[in-house]
Amino acid sequence: MFIDLSDVLLEHHKPIDIVVSTDITEVSMAQGVMPVIEKSPVHIVVKHVKQKELSIEGECKIVLKIPCDRCLEPVAIDFDIKIANHIDLDEDSQTEELDEKSYIDGYKLDVDKLLYNEMLIGWPMKILCSDDCRGICNTCGQNLNKGTCNCEDTSLDPRMSVIRDVFKNFKEV
Numbered sequence: 330m331f332i333d334l335s336d337v338l339l340e341h342h343k344p345i346d347i348v349v350s351t352d353i354t355e356v357s358m359a360q361g362v363m364p365v366i367e368k369s370p371v372h373i374v375v376k377h378v379k380q381k382e383l384s385i386e387g388e389c390k391i392v393l394k395i396p397c398d399r400c401l402e403p404v405a406i407d408f409d410i411k412i413a414n415h416i417d418l419d420e421d422s423q424t425e426e427l428d429e430k431s432y433i434d435g436y437k438l439d440v441d442k443l444l445y446n447e448m449l450i451g452w453p454m455k456i457l458c459s460d461d462c463r464g465i466c467n468t469c470g471q472n473l474n475k476g477t478c479n480c481e482d483t484s485l486d487p488r489m490s491v492i493r494d495v496f497k498n499f500k501e502v
């Protein structure tokens with residue numbers, strides 16, 4: 330979805346104030362593709378600041394399905410996107426904020442790219458299905474929230490380490 334910014338540049342006192350829909354259906358990251366399971370309409374307000382400077386405000390809610398860091402089960406994560414950006418269309422895009430302006434194409438505002446950027450900026454550090462997610466077994470891949478498996482990790486078994494310590498003490502004597 331593109332918004333033509335030239336209107337607000339021609340008529341400075343007439344801000345663009347519209348509600349559009351986004352075409353984003355998924356976000357692809359190194360970990361995989363996260364589908365959009367819910368999205369609200371996008372409210373965008375573009376105001377003229379001075380010369381070719383514009384302020385862009387936006388609001389939208391997007392819900393993505395992202396795998397849990399521990400057990401890989403998909404979790405619904407809400408992104409409450411609130412945009413308050415300031416751009417200068419005259420600014421040489423080679424200098425700074427190259428990424429920030431990637432959602433501007435000539436005099437067009439790429440709403441999807443703008444939202445995409447915001448989601449990446451606000452990406453949660455940790456995705457967990459619950460705080461006490463038990464993850465998956467490293468040996469057999471069993472989801473340990475759903476059941477146990479028969480793999481015994483002896484290196485972490487406290488009883489084994491006691492025996493090991495006793496054995497070590499014997500040798501040292």
Ligand SMILES: [Zn+2]
Binds near residue numbers: 398
């Ligand atoms: Zn989990």
Ligand SMILES: [Zn+2]
Binds near residue numbers: 467468471478479480
């Ligand atoms: Zn296992």
